[in-house]
Amino acid sequence: xxxxxxxxxxxxxxxxxxxxxxxxxxxxxxxxxxxxxxxxxxxxxxxxxxxxxxxxxxxxxxxxxxxxxxxxxx
Amino acid sequence: xxxxxxxxxxxxxxxxxxxxxxxxxxxxxxxxxxxxxxxxxxxxxxxxxxxxxxxxxxxxxxxxxxxxxxxxxxxxxxxxxxxxxxxxxxxxxxxxxxxxxxxxxxxxxxxxxxxxxxxxxxxxxxxxxxxxxxxxxxxxxxxxxxxxxxxxxxxxxxxxxxxxxxxxxxxxxxxxxxxxxxxxxxxxxxxxxxxxxxxxxxxxxxxxxxxxxxxxxxxxxxxxxxxxxxxxxxxxxxxxxxxxxxxxxxxxxxxxxxxxxxxxxxxxxxxxxxxxxxx
Ligand SMILES: Cc1ncc(C[n+]2csc(CCOP(=O)(O)OP(=O)(O)O)c2C)c(N)n1
Ligand code: SF4
Ligand SMILES: [Mg+2]
Numbered sequence: 001x002x003x004x005x006x007x008x009x010x011x012x013x014x015x016x017x018x019x020x021x022x023x024x025x026x027x028x029x030x031x032x033x034x035x036x037x038x039x040x041x042x043x044x045x046x047x048x049x050x051x052x053x054x055x056x057x058x059x060x061x062x063x064x065x066x067x068x069x070x071x072x073x074x
Numbered sequence: 075x076x077x078x079x080x081x082x083x084x085x086x087x088x089x090x091x092x093x094x095x096x097x098x099x100x101x102x103x104x105x106x107x108x109x110x111x112x113x114x115x116x117x118x119x120x121x122x123x124x125x126x127x128x129x130x131x132x133x134x135x136x137x138x139x140x141x142x143x144x145x146x147x148x149x150x151x152x153x154x155x156x157x158x159x160x161x162x163x164x165x166x167x168x169x170x171x172x173x174x175x176x177x178x179x180x181x182x183x184x185x186x187x188x189x190x191x192x193x194x195x196x197x198x199x200x201x202x203x204x205x206x207x208x209x210x211x212x213x214x215x216x217x218x219x220x221x222x223x224x225x226x227x228x229x230x231x232x233x234x235x236x237x238x239x240x241x242x243x244x245x246x247x248x249x250x251x252x253x254x255x256x257x258x259x260x261x262x263x264x265x266x267x268x269x270x271x272x273x274x275x276x277x278x279x280x281x282x283x284x285x286x287x288x289x290x291x292x293x294x295x296x297x298x299x300x301x302x303x304x305x306x307x308x309x310x311x312x313x314x315x316x317x318x319x320x321x322x323x324x325x326x327x328x329x330x331x332x333x334x335x336x337x338x339x340x341x342x343x344x345x346x347x348x349x350x351x352x353x
Contacts, residue, residue, distance in 0.1 A: 018291055052249070
């Protein structure tokens with residue numbers, strides 16, 4: 001099974017709030033000047049945040065190799 | 075630290091970019107990268123050409139053969155590049171001012187010629203870079219630093235203008251409608267002839283602030299809530315379409331493409347010269 005992870009690169013975030021506004025599961029919230037992941041477990045990896053982040057600061061990492069190590073074909 | 079898409083198609087050493095918080099330019103630049111990825115184009119066969127403006131700085135961030143030219147002239151440079159090397163995918167990234175004010179003549183004649191380049195318009199309805207002067211796409215009644223009491227002129231519909239001038243593919247997207255916009259850019263790049271994708275952009279800093287449009291989020295929600303698909307829009311009156319954001323493929327037709335027609339002349343003249351030599 002592929003392992004997906006929501007990754008935040010705070011250094012690139014300018015705090016516009018677009019990702020938080022269009023996240024359907026309230027995973028993200030603006031805290032101070034930048035966005036924060038406030039409820040990682042609720043994330044459904046829909047990619048609404050990634051596709052509209054103007055700064056490429058939030059994205060879904062699909063770490064397939066890691067997942068495949070656990071696949072047994074028999 | 076960046077996603078695979080960004081690592082593959084951008085120059086991360088130049089990121090974060092200089093655009094303001096909430097500026098839509100980064101979204102459109104990503105749409106272009108995603109369209110190129112979806113089409114599986116050869117990196118070295120893509121050329122990104124831009125003029126001058128906030129949006130035109132995209133050429134500096136994208137990791138292809140890129141050229142950042144002079145204000146309004148991106149299409150002129152792109153024409154030369156395409157004509158010299160027709161197998162290249164030449165993509166122009168332009169602001170609304172760049173493409174429809176100072177560069178308006180290049181736009182209509184490249185469209186009329188039907189040269190096989192793709193133009194992606196970052197249409198934020200304002201001159202962002204120079205501080206918020208109104209542009210040819212600023213809606214009537216809206217404000218800019220050069221229209222403090224409201225703009226008197228009617229605005230250009232850039233996709234409609236290009237189609238009227240002869241463009242064989244014209245579409246409109248928006249920064250909210252990411253998947254649709256990526257698809258239109260893909261269709262435009264695949265199309266054999268002049269293609270233009272006019273993307274409704276947001277400039278919260280100048281256009282937004284001058285016209286009390288709220289935050290970047292408010293401006294994107296406006297696009298979401300006021301979008302009308304092209305096929306529906308053709309059944310609506312001008313009055314009903316006021317303030318609407320029309321999305322979709324406006325037109326796609328097949329005309330002979332310029333570089334192919336040019337090559338035919340070269341081939342014909344070559345054949346004729348050979349025949350003359352033989353006789
Ligand atoms: C020949 C010339 N005229 C004027 C300018 C000043 N100028 C720079 S960018 C610009 C307009 C930018 O507006 P737009 O193309 O919409 O791009 P945006 O900044 O909104 O992305 C102007 C008038 C220039 N650089 N060169
Ligand atoms: S001035 Fe407007 S167009 Fe330019 S970077 Fe800022 S928000 Fe974007
Ligand atoms: Mg502009």
